[in-house]
Amino acid sequence: MMKHILIFTIILFFSSQIFVKAQNSVEYTPSNGLRLSYMGSVTYPGFKLGFERASKSNAAPGQLLSEKPFTRERYISYSLGVYHHPTFHDNLFAQVEWNLRRQRNKGMYYEFAPGAGFSRTFLQGATYGVDSSGEVSKVPMAGNFYALLSVSGSMGYNFSLKGNLPGKVFLKPGLIFLLPYNKLAYTRPTVEVGYTLNVR
Amino acid sequence: MKNIFLKISILIISLSACQKEDFTRSGIINDHFFLKSDGQNMPVTVAGNIDSGKLLLIVHGGPGGNALAYRNNYVKTNIESEFAVVYWYQRFAGNTQGNNGNVHISAYREDLKKLILLLKHAYGEDKKIYLFAHSWGGFLAPYFLVEPGNEALVDGWIQIGGAHDYALNDSLTHAMLLKHGKEQMDQNKKVKDWKSIVEWCEVNNHHGNSNAAKLNRFANRAETLIGEVERPAIFESDLSIMLSNYISISSGLTNSLTSNWYNITGPAYNVKVSKQLHQLSLPTLLLWGKYDFVCPAGLMDDLIVHLVNTQPEYHIFEKSGHAPMYNEPELFWDTVIDFIKKH
Numbered sequence: 436m437m438k439h440i441l442i443f444t445i446i447l448f449f450s451s452q453i454f455v456k457a458q459n460s461v462e463y464t465p466s467n468g469l470r471l472s473y474m475g476s477v478t479y480p481g482f483k484l485g486f487e488r489a490s491k492s493n494a495a496p497g498q499l500l501s502e503k504p505f506t507r508e509r510y511i512s513y514s515l516g517v518y519h520h521p522t523f524h525d526n527l528f529a530q531v532e533w534n535l536r537r538q539r540n541k542g543m544y545y546e547f548a549p550g551a552g553f554s555r556t557f558l559q560g561a562t563y564g565v566d567s568s569g570e571v572s573k574v575p576m577a578g579n580f581y582a583l584l585s586v587s588g589s590m591g592y593n594f595s596l597k598g599n600l601p602g603k604v605f606l607k608p609g610l611i612f613l614l615p616y617n618k619l620a621y622t623r624p625t626v627e628v629g630y631t632l633n634v635r
Numbered sequence: 636m637k638n639i640f641l642k643i644s645i646l647i648i649s650l651s652a653c654q655k656e657d658f659t660r661s662g663i664i665n666d667h668f669f670l671k672s673d674g675q676n677m678p679v680t681v682a683g684n685i686d687s688g689k690l691l692l693i694v695h696g697g698p699g700g701n702a703l704a705y706r707n708n709y710v711k712t713n714i715e716s717e718f719a720v721v722y723w724y725q726r727f728a729g730n731t732q733g734n735n736g737n738v739h740i741s742a743y744r745e746d747l748k749k750l751i752l753l754l755k756h757a758y759g760e761d762k763k764i765y766l767f768a769h770s771w772g773g774f775l776a777p778y779f780l781v782e783p784g785n786e787a788l789v790d791g792w793i794q795i796g797g798a799h800d801y802a803l804n805d806s807l808t809h810a811m812l813l814k815h816g817k818e819q820m821d822q823n824k825k826v827k828d829w830k831s832i833v834e835w836c837e838v839n840n841h842h843g844n845s846n847a848a849k850l851n852r853f854a855n856r857a858e859t860l861i862g863e864v865e866r867p868a869i870f871e872s873d874l875s876i877m878l879s880n881y882i883s884i885s886s887g888l889t890n891s892l893t894s895n896w897y898n899i900t901g902p903a904y905n906v907k908v909s910k911q912l913h914q915l916s917l918p919t920l921l922l923w924g925k926y927d928f929v930c931p932a933g934l935m936d937d938l939i940v941h942l943v944n945t946q947p948e949y950h951i952f953e954k955s956g957h958a959p960m961y962n963e964p965e966l967f968w969d970t971v972i973d974f975i976k977k978h
Contacts, residue, residue: 478878522667522678522881523730556732558676561657562669563756565749571756573657574671579734615734617675617727618893622885 463596465489465508465538468603472629474516481518481526483627487511487534510534512548518625521559528554528583528611542596544603550585554613581613581621589627601633658757661686664719670753672746674736675726679750680880681758682706682722683715689763689975690754692721692789694747696770699728699894701887703880705769709964717972719758723750725775727890727899730883738897740778740906747779751788765791765975770930770957773797774903781911791918791978793971796930796957800937801903805841807931808850812836812857815928825860832857844898854928858956861926865954865962912941918978919947922970924955924962948974 467488474481491509512532519525532550539545555578562577587609594600607627614620658681659666666681680703681690691714695702702722714720724731725743736742751764766789768776777799780786798804816833820826832853839846858864877884919942923932932951939947950970955962 520881520883522680523883523886524732558669558732560668560678562671562676563753564671565752569752571753574669577669577671577676579676579732581734616886617731617733617890618735618738618897619889621732621889623883624885 463506463540465492465506465510466595466633466635468631468633470512470514470629470631472605472607472627474518474625474627474629476518476520476623476625479518479520481516481625483514483516483629485512485514485516485530487631488513505537505539508534508536508538510536519559524556524558524578526554526556526613528552530583530585532585532587538593538596540596542592542594544591544593544605546587546589546591546605546607548585548587548589548607548609550583550587552583552585554581554583555579556581556613581616584612584614584620586610587625587627591631595633603631603633605629605631659685660758663715666757668757670723670746670750672726672749673742675731675733675746677726677731677746677750678724678729679753680706680722681719681754682711683719684717685719685758685762687718688761689718689765689790690721690758691718691765691767691793691971691975692751692754693723694766694768694772694776695723695725695728696772697728697891697894698725698743698771698899699887699891700725700771701729701877701882703729703882704876705960706880707876707961709968710960714968714972718975721750721754721764727893727897729887729890730881731890732886738893738899740775740899740902743775743899744779744782747775748782748785748788755788763790763978765789765793765978767793767795767971768797769795769960771798771900773930773934774799774801774900774906774908777908777912777915778903778906780915780917781908786915786917789917791920791975792915793920793922793974794935794938795922795959796924796927797934798903798930799908799934801847801900803909803937804930804934805847805850807933808854808928809836809841811928811931811933812850812853815857815861815926819860824862828856828860844901851929855957857928858926861956863954864924864926864956867961867964909937909941912938913943915942916944918974919945920971920974921947921949922952922959922967923949924952924957924959926956929957 470485472483474483487510493507514530517527530550530552532548534548536546557578562574564574565571587607589607591603591605593603609625611623612620664685670677702724766776773794813836816829819829921935923935952959952963959967
């Protein structure tokens with residue numbers, strides 16, 4: 436996992452260096468995007484696929500980037516994700532997030548995103564029940580449905596501001612909460628590293 | 636969106652269906668499965684020599700404790716080569732998961748019965764099962780055994796620093812803290828640490844939840860103040876054991892919180908297992924650390940008095956506290972191995 440984060444950071448750094456000298460006076464309009472990310476639950480692998488829809492921005496259409504140090508943008512993103520935790524569970528979830536983004540005119544962006552959804556876990560192991568007469572039976576597709584809440588803070592780089600690549604890379608640490616989990620809530624730290632492809 | 640979700644579900648289910656046989660019935664095994672009971676999905680790992688025909692079923696401490704914390708390198712190397720060891724997470728413990736479930740102690744007892752029936756179904760009726768009960772597990776095991784019909788399901792009971800009588804446990808902890816605290820202070824050992832414990836015990840009794848919780852905290856601290864208690868030469872932290880066994884730390888924390896929040900041990904104060912112990916006649920081994928302040932050795936004396944129809948074997952570990960399996964592993968496990976081989 437650390438290796439992935441390191442590679443991402445290096446790519447991000449050099450990307451910034453390459454584009455930093457590009458001219459800064461292009462027109463900018465927030466766009467929708469398709470997102471694909473590796474989503475590790477710290478040490479356990481997973482991925483997430485989604486669509487983000489630009490819903491609001493304080494940047495006027497066609498505004499020159501050089502006119503503002505940053506713009507405030509709002510997106511709604513819809514995602515499907517899955518992670519695999521050996522001997523525990525696989526978790527398949529659907530999630531909607533409200534992305535509160537601050538896009539700087541040099542390309543970097545910062546984001547806070549609360550979210551909600553639902554999840555279905557699949558136990559990582561055969562599951563058996565024993566009835567009152569002592570009969571043992573296998574439980575098919577054992578697992579649970581949970582409500583899902585999430586919160587994340589992320590940083591990324593928007594290549595399209597310089598007109599070179601139609602997308603963004605991002606690093607997104609966060610927490611997801613499954614509830615009710617054994618009468619309380621289960622908290623799972625996650626780290627996403629991904630790419631958003633701009634689409635109109 | 637719904638279709639994609641459905642397709643991914645089908646893919647996961649298909650992959651799950653391709654797994655190997657659930658139970659290995661010969662050789663050195665390492666099986667993992669779940670027991671589903673009353674809304675709780677409890678993980679079970681069975682690891683070790685199944686050809687021995689003997690299973691050592693760990694009834695862990697807590698409630699909300701960690702079954703796989705017992706699976707350190709010493710156990711993997713020396714115990715699993717002798718017997719199969721069953722690491723069962725109780726309800727609301729470790730990786731046990733679910734939306735809901737009964738928190739009453741009777742549900743734990745029912746789970747234990749179901750697990751034994753499942754183990755016999757999985758590995759054969761002829762397999763011998765020995766309960767290895769530690770701390771809170773030392774309440775659960777006798778509570779299970781005195782229920783009519785349950786004793787016949789197992790072949791031996793090993794009780795280690797167990798809390799079979801919670802009220803007696805608290806009174807013994809209170810007395811032991813005072814006695815040892817004063818002795819240590821007289822010998823000018825860790826005076827500052829002991830002073831706060833002794834002063835509290837002198838003005839408070841052992842009754843009530845908050846006093847019991849305070850005594851438990853003092854008891855755990857007291858053990859660390861005794862120089863005679865052996866510390867493991869190479870410390871394997873719970874964290875490293877949890878990570879190597881894929882234990883979700885977050886699930887363990889949630890379950891631990893649930894166990895405390897719902898005061899699971901509360902009803903245990905009203906259960907007097909001792910009065911029913913005369914019914915038991917199965918081979919029994921009682922193991923205690925001399926410096927166990929959490930569940931003092933007076934509890935072992937109480938068991939010996941009440942187990943009138945069996946001759947329990949017992950051993951006090953002179954350099955141990957509440958967990959002699961960590962303090963004096965060689966001596967501890969040799970005693971366990973001898974007992975199981977004999978019975």
